Amino acid sequence: MAKAVKAAAKPGTRPAVPLEHGAVPWLLAVALATAGPHFGHLPWWLSALVGGALCWRAWLWQQRRQLPPRWTLALLVIGTIAAVGWQFRTLLGKDAGVALLVIFMALKPMEMNKRRDALVVIMLGYFLLLTHYLYSQSIPTGLWLLVAITLLTATLIRLHGGAQPVATVARHAGLLLAQALPFMLILYLLFPRVSGPLWGLPQDAYSGLSGLSDQMAPGSISRLVQSGAIAFRSRFVGDLPDQSDLYWRGPVFDDYDGLTWRTSKPPGKAPPQAPTIAAGSPPQAYTSILEAHNRRWLLALDVPTRLPPDSSLAPTLEALAREPVRVRSRFSFASSVAYRANVDETPAILQQALALPPRINPRSRALAAGWASRPPREIAAAALAMFHDEDFHYTLQPPLLGPNAMDDFLFDSRRGFCEHYASAFVFLMRAAGVPARVVAGYQGGELNPVDGYLNVRQSDAHAWAEIWIAGEGWLRFDPTVAVAPSRIEQGIVAALPAGESLPMVIRIDSDWLRELRNRWEAANNTWNQWVLGYNPQRQREVLSRFGWREPDWRSMTASLAVLCGVALLLVALWTLPRRRAVDPAQRAWQKYCAQLARRGISRVQWEGPVAFAHRVARERPELAALTGEAAALYAALRYGRSDQNAAGTLRLLQECIDRLPPRRRRNA
Amino acid sequence: MPATTRPPPIGEILAAADQVVLGKSRQTRLALCCLLARGHLLIEDLPGVGKTTLAHTLARLLGFRFARVQFTSDMLPADILGVSILDRERSNFRFLPGPIFTQVLLADEINRATPKTQSALLEAMEEGQVTTEGETRPLPEPFFVIATQNPSSQIGTFPLPESQLDRFLLRIELGYPDHHAERSLLESGGRREQLPALTARLAAGDFAALQLQAAAVHASPALLDYLQQLVEASRNDPRLLHGLSPRAALSLLAAARAWAFTDGRGMVLPEDVQAVLPAVARHRLRLVSGSHPAAEDITALMRSVPLV
Structure with a gap:
């Protein structure tokens, strides 16, 4: 009554409802839940500031103190915005924008003493939640956002419903979200999809992707091997090929400057000659789900005989997409593991496959010159025999090499990783007059029994060699096999000494941990394919499974509206109190x-x-x-x-x- | 057709009570309803707002014997119930009845007594009889307890537990008199002097008949639906720790009947339920914060149940 009288006394204005003391912890939890996951990619001082501000507010709440005066807050806001501008050199863009939102989220509670302020915090929270998807779209992120959205909704309920047990609020919020679930599913399945992201992502969006690089220097692959991240997953239609046949071809390096291997520019403007391939074994079909790596190569199994659309086979036999692979994508191939390729190789390529930088590595040149009179196969055999018989070691931590890197490696240190052996082998071959080149890619992979996919990780990155023999074409020689045969047969963990540092995820000894990892990765794979990779093509597949052959966006939008209406009606029927029989x-x-x-x-x-x-x-x-x-x-x-x-x-x-x-x- | 005229004795009693207890006709009527519905009454308010006057006035107007006990923390059950003493002449024990053997007992500041004494009184309230030293003695008929509590001074008190609060049909608050009532109070002096002059408006046994009539007021299925919806709303209200019990629902109905009866109506209306709901529900419910709900909370509860 008193409230109504007060409201009536001031027509037109509603008195601001003060914020209930007991609601403050809810709002602080909201701030923490929505801003907290950003701490990982915010500058450290900003995370500290946010944490400090929230702790301060919690202390003020606990002591029931006055909130800080307006001018302090104004100074704080201006100061932090200036600091963000200084840190990112801009106030626009993804990172700076998110930083600003996080600051608002941390400072708004400082002046929060009306319900109106609390509502601002909640709306900001809903918005801030979305920004997490700019950084990660993984299952844990999804689960966390589910928790956070429940918390936000619960806080909204708490704000309007007054003090009540946490369980009641949580049940209420869960019920509300459950009612939203049918709409979510309908929208998800039927909303017309566009290929690619709806909005352009900023330029820095792909800079963090890891994978093979377009050049190879000593150490570049051994660095990559430190990552247990999945590079791609493949599922074969038939049986899995032998482990020792699983050479996934990446970039081919034929240009050596004494330190770094690169891919040579195609000479002249003549269109590159298409490779000729004669398969020596039945083709094996498989589908790869390639993680984004921002390069064009598709890492097909050596050597692909059938390619997915919008891709081509380079003269050096690697499958290339038309555009760099910037989102996780599915590709279907068929490959033959036994083949003859480019028996009639163009002279320009052969010439490039013999080029060596002048003068360096005299001892290696002398060694190779001694083999030059023999046929190519014997030269290769001699080099491999040297790696095998003499005191060479396979290690992730080779000593540093001098300007005559091959000499240092072949005659002094004799410790190296696959890139050392591949480049030394190719150097010796070229010095002995045999056309040779380095191939980078992945070797092996591990079958996940849970979903039948072969997981190939960054730690499976590998480099090997190819030599060209007249009448036989390009033949693969893997000098690593001569040094550490177990690398190819059993994988990198078995090949490296126990002390070498490798990612935990591939060094799992216990069975149940391995089982857990397999299940987790299979779940991730499903998530990737069905949630993140739900593109127009997938949508068509799903709809055709329901017997809807040729959906276009018009009929899809229409059925979307109809289904949403039906769902609304059902929810309304369920929630509205049933109209009692009226006499x-x-x-x-x-x-x-x-x-x-x-x-x-x-x-x-x-x-x-x-x-x-x-x-x-x-x-x-x-x-x-x-x-x-x-x-x-x-x-x-x-x-x-x-x-x-x-x-x-x-x-x-x-x-x-x-x-x-x-x-x-x-x-x- | 509902009549808005009160049955003669009721109207007379309420009018006479209003002459003594100024500006509190609603509370007086609630108190009378409580007695008509055979319930005990709890009055919670500050000292000096007229709790005792109200109780005493009602007792006199209804023609009941009245006794008052001021509760203290050193009081023993025997101080209320009575003791047996040795009669030297007859060489046996003689029972000296305590103040409880009356018709209207005003238990002042009941929360000052120890739980033991409280429970002795409350047991007597429930059973309508007193058992001491193995002998059971019935209390007079009718027997009402009007207990008072002072809500503001909680030091050295023993708040009544939930189960014992439940024994009181209604709990009312008196509050300060309004401006006019206080002015006439100041002009005419204290009210206690008028008490002896009050004459009983009822003959012996009349009140029992009135009680029977009140209990016979018709409650239609539609009204019972409404009452049940209210009770269910109290059970589903997230702000409340627990809802109204079935016994509370019975109390609500009995009080609403009495309220309708004092209006001279032969049927219970939702308005009657709404009128007695705060007095029935507030001391029986608890908010999540642990305190009893305020009158506004009960109003909000009531407004959440629609009527057609």
């Missing part, structure tokens, strides 16, 4: 009340008939007598003892409606 007396009374409402005085939902009649008598004396009579009749019908004259009483009540005076015009 004639109730109907008449409702009609009478509706007529009164048209005359400017309406019964409140909870008002009983007699109480309403009393109010009418106070506020609209001219209607008092009739309303009093109608109310008495209705009360007798509904709450009195049933008597024989009920029909007559009902008629009297109905007559009251007709006896109402005609409506007056409002401004008459």
Whole structure:
């Protein structure tokens, strides 16, 4: 009553509702849940500031102190925005924008003492949640956002519903979200998809992707091997090829400057000659789900005989996409593991495959010169025999090499990783007059029994060699096999000494941990394919499974609207209180009340008939007598003892409606 | 057709009470309803707002014997119930009845007594009889307890536990008198002097008849629906720790009947339920914060149940 009086005293303005003390921890939890996951990629000082601000607010809450004065907050806001501008050199873009939102989220609670402020915090929270998807779209992120959105909704309920047990609030929020679930599913399945992201991502979006590089220097692959991240997953239609045949071809390096291997520019402007391939074994079909790596190569199994659309086979036999692979994508191939390739190689390529930087590595050149008179196969065999028989070691931590890197490696250190052996082998071959080149890619992979996919990780990155022999084409030689045969047969973990540092995820000994990892990766794979990779093509596949052959966006939008309407109707039917059977007396009374409402005085939902009649008598004396009579009749019908004259009483009540005076015009 | 005229003795009693207890006609009527519905009454308010006057006035107007006990923390059950003493002449024990053997017992500041004494009184309230030293003695008929509590001074008190609060049908608060009532109070002096002049408006046994009539007021299925919806709303209200019990629902109905009866109506209306709901529900419910709900909370609860 007092509230109503106060509100009436100031027409037009509603008094600001103060924020309940008990609601503050909820809002601080919201701030932490929505801003917290950003700490990982924010500058450290910003994370510290946010944490400090929230702790400060929590302390103020606990001590029931006054909030800091406005000018302090203004200074704080201006200062931090300036610092963000200085840190990112801009206030626009993804990172700076998110940093600003996080700052708002941390500082808004500082002036939060009205319910209005709390609502701002909640709306900001919903918005901030979305920004997490700019950084990660993994399962944990999805799960966390589910928790956070429940918390946000619960806080909204708590704000409006007053103090109540946490379990009640949580159940309420869960129920609300559960009601939203059908709409989510309908929208997800039917909303017309566009290929690629809806909005352009900033230029830095792909800079963090890891994978093979377009050049190879000592150490570049051994660095990559430190990552247990998945490079791609493949599922074969038939049996898996032998582990020792699993050479996934990446970039081919034929240009050596004494330190780094690169891919040579195609000479001249002549169109590159298409490779010729003669398969020596039946093709094996498989589908790869390639993680984004921002390069064009598709890492097909050596050597692909059937390529996915929008891709081509380079003269050096690697499958290339038309555009760099910037999002996780599916590709279907067929490959033959035994083949003859480019038996008639172009002279330009052969010439490039013999080029060596002048003067360096004299000892290696001398060694190779000694083999030059033999046939190419024997030269290769001699080099491999040297790696095998002499004191060479396979290690991730080779010593540094000098300017004559090959000499240092072949004659002094004799410790190296696959890139050392591949480049030394190719160097020796070229010095002995055999066309040779380095191939980088991945070797092996591990079958996940849970979903039948072969997981190939960055730690499977590898480099090997190819030599060209007249009449036989390019032949693969893997000098690493000569040094550490177990690398190819059993994988890198078996090949490296125990002390070498490798990612934990591939060095798992216990069976159940391995099982856990396999299940987790299979779940990730499903998530990737069905949630993140749900593109127009997938959508068509799913809809055709429901018997819908050729959906276009018009029919999809129409059915979207219809299904959402149906779902709304179902939820409404479920939530709205079922209309109780209304008896004639109730109907008449409702009609009478509706007529009164048209005359400017309406019964409140909870008002009983007699109480309403009393109010009418106070506020609209001219209607008092009739309303009093109608109310008495209705009360007798509904709450009195049933008597024989009920029909007559009902008629009297109905007559009251007709006896109402005609409506007056409002401004008459 | 509901009549708005009160049955003669009721109207007379309420009018006479209003002459003594100024500006509190609603509370007086609630108190009378409580007695008509055979319930005990708890009055919670500050000292000096007229709790005792109200109780005493009602007792006199209804023609009941009245006794008052001021509760203290050193009071023993025997101080209320009575003791047996040795009669030297007859060489046997003679029972000296305590103040409880009356018709209207005003238990002042009941929360000052120890739980033991409280429970002795409350047991008597429930059973309508007193058992001491293995002998059971019935209490007079009718027997009402009007207990008072001071809500503001909680030091050295023993708040009544939930189960014992439940024994009181209604709990009312008196509050300060309004401007006019206080002015007439100041002009005419204290009210206690008028008490002896009050004469009983009822003959012996009349009140029992009134109670029977009140209990016979008709409650239609629609009204019971509404009452059940209210009770269910109290059970589903997230702000409340627990809802109204079935016994509370019975109390609500009995009080609403009495309220309708004092209005001279032969049927219970939702308005009657709404009128007694705060007095029935507030001391029986607890908010999540642990305190009893304020009147506004009960109003909000009531407004959440629509009426057609």
